[in-house]
Amino acid sequence: MSLTAEYRAEALHLTGERTVPGVPEENYWFRRHEAAYLALLPYCDDAIVLEAGCGEGYGAALIAERAHRVLAVDYDTPTTEHAARCYPGLGVARTNLHSLPVATGVVDVVANFQVIEHLWDQERFLSECRRVLRPGGRLLVTTPNRLTFTPDSPTPLNPFHTRELSPSELDTLLHDTGFVVESLSGLRHGPALAELDRRHGGSIIEAQLEVVLGSLPGEAVWPEPLRGDVAGIAAGDFAVRTEDLDASLDLVAVAVRP
Secondary structure, eight states: OOOHHHHHHSOOOOOSSOOOOGGGGHHHHHHHHHHHHHHHHHGTTTOOEEEEEESSHHHHHHHHHSSEEEEEEEOOOOHHHHHHHHHHSSSEOOOOOSSSSSHHHHHHEEEEEEGGGGSSSSHHHHHHHHHEEEEEEEEEEEBBBBBHHHHHHHSSTTTTOSSSSOOHHHHHHHHOOOOTEEEEEEEEEEEEHHHHHHHHTOOOOHHHHHHHTSTTTTTOOHHHHHHHHHHHHHHGGGGEEOOOGGGEEEEEEEEOOO
């Protein structure tokens, strides 16, 4: 079987819990996630990496191009089976992230991209990350910024999220679980996406949500100008910066296990 982008996209049902490559209408979210992976890849050079919450597997495959070894884990059985089938160079295992399946102090990097907001016990998960990391090892975390992702509600609007975090809340959580925060940045739109925001009434995100939320599942009809603009977005259209974190779309943290 040829593992084309189309096959990978169709193999996992899109529920809103994860994103996958190869779907034109999903491309904004895929590229937004990919941009964070690319920004943090240098931390994975020649490292033993555990990706906690690998989803479709594309991110772990990116990491594997530079890491010494990658173990990708996820809780969902169809997801881990899909990742192992589509990315045969990866080590893939199913596990609850509250109990990571590796020995103490053997991992150089734990990567946790757009996952921590899904977890009921974030503190326990971070304690497990600290346990498996060697002294001086790094935890890489990305997560939606609560201040911009769900700005008007104390409860996450995404039904798959349990607790979203602001920049200060993520910083405190990492410190309280024994990490030293090396850097805390924010991912935001670069100039090309700012132009798309302008072209689509002020927000390319809201323009997409109007199509999806205003339609029955699987029946969304995308206006061709919007669909074309979304399909043309690249990871390089996003920027990761340290200023004005409260206005960022996603938070990007690098924390060190002392």
